Amino acid sequence: MNTPTPHSHxxxxxxxxxxxxxxxxxxxxxxxxxMYVFTVDHPALPDCVGAHRPGAPCDGDRGKHPVGRWxxxxxxxxxxxxxxxxRGPRNxxxxxxxxxxxxxxxxxxxxxTDYAAALGRQVPATFVxxxxxxxxxxxxxxxxxxxxxxxxxxxxxxxxxxxxGQGGYVVxxxxxxxxxxxxxxxxxxxxxxxxxxWLIDALRVRSGPQTARxxxxxxxxxxxxxxxxxxxxxxxxxxxxxxxxxxRNNRLYWAACRMYEHADRxxxxxxxxxxxxxxxxxxxxxxxxxTEHTLDSARAMTAHGGxx
Numbered sequence: 001m002n003t004p005t006p007h008s009h010x011x012x013x014x015x016x017x018x019x020x021x022x023x024x025x026x027x028x029x030x031x032x033x034x035m036y037v038f039t040v041d042h043p044a045l046p047d048c049v050g051a052h053r054p055g056a057p058c059d060g061d062r063g064k065h066p067v068g069r070w071x072x073x074x075x076x077x078x079x080x081x082x083x084x085x086x087r088g089p090r091n092x093x094x095x096x097x098x099x100x101x102x103x104x105x106x107x108x109x110x111x112x113t114d115y116a117a118a119l120g121r122q123v124p125a126t127f128v129x130x131x132x133x134x135x136x137x138x139x140x141x142x143x144x145x146x147x148x149x150x151x152x153x154x155x156x157x158x159x160x161x162x163x164x165g166q167g168g169y170v171v172x173x174x175x176x177x178x179x180x181x182x183x184x185x186x187x188x189x190x191x192x193x194x195x196x197x198w199l200i201d202a203l204r205v206r207s208g209p210q211t212a213r214x215x216x217x218x219x220x221x222x223x224x225x226x227x228x229x230x231x232x233x234x235x236x237x238x239x240x241x242x243x244x245x246x247x248r249n250n251r252l253y254w255a256a257c258r259m260y261e262h263a264d265r266x267x268x269x270x271x272x273x274x275x276x277x278x279x280x281x282x283x284x285x286x287x288x289x290x291t292e293h294t295l296d297s298a299r300a301m302t303a304h305g306g307x308x
Contacts, residue, residue: 042176112137
């Protein structure tokens with residue numbers, strides 16, 4: 001008799017979750033859109049069926065581990081996927097390299113669009129999938145050189161799955177997260193658009209730890225009305241002003257981290273930008289001590305090369 005795993009009760013709950021689209025149908029649909037797919041562990045199973053290295057068992061993040069070597073098993077052969085799916089409940093994965101995809105993965109709703117707004121940009125209306133934490137934004141790889149999994153200049157909380165090297169993969173729409181949330185397209189008819197130039201530029205920045213000693217001393221740009229520094233700061237201030245009760249500190253912290261990152265690159269004077277965020281925080285009801293603590297925490301994080 002098998003001993004129940006720590007996930008047994010969760011698996012029973014997930015097995016009773018609202019049914020999603022038929023996985024075979026989803027696989028065929030993805031293949032028709034030019035995507036290379038493979039099977040992934042399903043959280044409703046009592047034990048993980050993902051491939052793990054010896055001595056490295058499942059870490060408990062069910063529903064994301066590929067069944068076998070995903071980079072080799074990814075295919076557009078519908079018959080092969082149907083055979084794999086006949087073995088029991090499975091999620092699907094999409095291999096980005098053969099599919100020609102660049103996928104932006106945000107860890108909270110709005111993180112990527114907020115980042116774009118801070119640059120004075122808009123995210124194109126490309127194919128988007130909601131996840132348990134945020135969204136996946138699907139873009140076509142640039143034609144002048146593939147991008148990999150490096151986040152480049154993107155802030156913490158926004159990950160990338162690309163095509164350079166072995167590339168990366170994402171859990172496909174229609175799959176079930178271990179929380180019971182299903183990966184769902186925002187608009188299944190939306191096209192996969194080319195990655196915008198501002199995103200490509202950000203991803204081609206070499207990422208890595210950078211100490212304060214290594215940073216050049218910036219010359220702050222004036223906050224001239226209508227100039228880029230002004231637009232970026234306005235976007236960060238609006239991020240704070242649009243916060244709702246229960247999310248005010250998180251939004252202030254995120255905006256402050258972005259502000260200090262821009263200030264460290266010389267975009268504007270941190271003292272003037274901090275004053276603007278302080279006013280916005282007070283406007284939405286945050287007290288002085290709470291505001292100062294949050295801003296100081298953001299400064300400490302970015303000063304050590306990290307981000308929110």
